[in-house]
Amino acid sequence: MSNDPIHQFQIKPIVPLEIGGLDVSLTNSGLYMLGAAAALTVFLTMSMGGRALVPGRVQSVTELIYGFIADMVRSTAGSDGMKFFPLVFTLFVFILFANMVGMFPYAFTFTSHIVITAVMALLVIGIVVFYGFYKHGLHFLGLFVPKGVPWVMLPLLVPIEIFSFLVRPVSLSLRLFANVLAGHITLKVFAGFVATLAAVEAWWGVPAAGLPLLMTVALTALEFLVAFLQAFVFAILTCVYLNDAIHPGH
Amino acid sequence: MAETDHDAHDATVETATVAHGDAGHSGSFPPFDPTYFPSQIFWLVIAFGALYVMMSRVALPRIAGVLEERRLRIATDLDKAEELRAESEAAIAAYEAALAEARTKALAIANETRGRITGEIDALKAETDADLKLKLSEAEASIDAMKENALARVRGIASEAMVAIIEQVLGQAVDRETAGRYIDAEFSARR
């Protein structure tokens, strides 16, 4: 493997496949996605296998995540929002797992690809729009008319509200993508410094490599935090946007 | 992450283009490379869809079931404990009531007994008093009788002695009756 910081995002086809003229080959990215789905299914199902009333350590983790997300959905989108709990839960564990697996050296991080995050964000916004119109009909458009504002202000505020809504899928996908991408590149660059400095054939080469090494360690810790936070932010924003679809009045 | 490639070169974010031998690779920044967009979306839909189905159909109901079971179990256990606590409290109350009742009963019995015994003692005392009084008066009467008797005998002896003394001293016979009268008079004066 080269020391190129971009290399880690490279997609490589594994099983060539074409449907309707589109190249849908199973790639390393697709493999990681399937792996994440399989591993999460096995873990989250098997950890509850004992159905123990007093949970073991693994079962506790599962219950903790469950309670964490359930509380998030309930406090952000109300108890009506609990029908979307499986969606939020799936999004959270899927992103979290992808980010965490991506922290391992040589692993592929599919959340570092904008298509992936964009599809997930569009799924969320699509559900918000669909459910909003389904539940409230045209009243859902009231979301764009702020309440208690003088009507002269409306020509200015309604476009801003519309844009603020349009921005959501973009910011939702961009945030996750950009954070993961930037984190991985930075980490790789600093790790590259370590290698470069350590390879310098001078007496100060190896000691000088210590500084970027320290940085790399610190960044790795930070990236673990970011990996969790980004999954958390994606999930809680999903709840916030769903709340708009459930209760359109601000 | 920790690469130890010796011919590593300073890599920066700007060196985005990489020469790679991979087929179908356009050489642009991979996350923006549209070559694999269809494949990415395709497999994401499959993986995410499958995961969603597994979560919503299998995993989440299972977790919810266990949590609900535990919640119910804790609630029933707490109810049971509460019930038992109330029961023991009731038992203590009953015990205390019984204790109080016994105490009052005992007090009543004691009072009654005391009253009864006091009455008995009083009656016995009165009887004894009456008995004593009777005996006293009897004794007084017998003493009086004995005194009378003794006095009578003293008068007889005194009058005989008087007669004898007068006869001896004066040589003159004295009637016993007269002497008795003197003695009586003398006695009466002394008394």
Add this chain to the structure above:
Amino acid sequence: MSDQDRPGGGPDGDGDRLRELERGLRAARKADEGNKPAADRSGVAVAFRLSTELVAGAIVGALVGYGLDYLLGTSPWLFILCFVFGVAGGFLNVARAGIRSEKRNDGNGR
């Protein structure tokens, strides 16, 4: 657990222990009802999400404006207008996030 092994046993001591039990039970029930792990409402998470909101607003505004200009031939006016609206919309999202997190810190639910 007989009363003989502690001084001051007997019914009164039992009453104390019962009261203690009652307190314990009440606490356990309260703990059970409040047994929902609270989500981490750290400000860090909010701060993290603010960063992209403005960038995304600018991108969306620029794209929509460019598209409308292209369709209506009004270049560059709608581009400028939509760019401004886009940034403002992004800013609105930031402001909402701030308000929401403040409300949450007040403990008023959503």
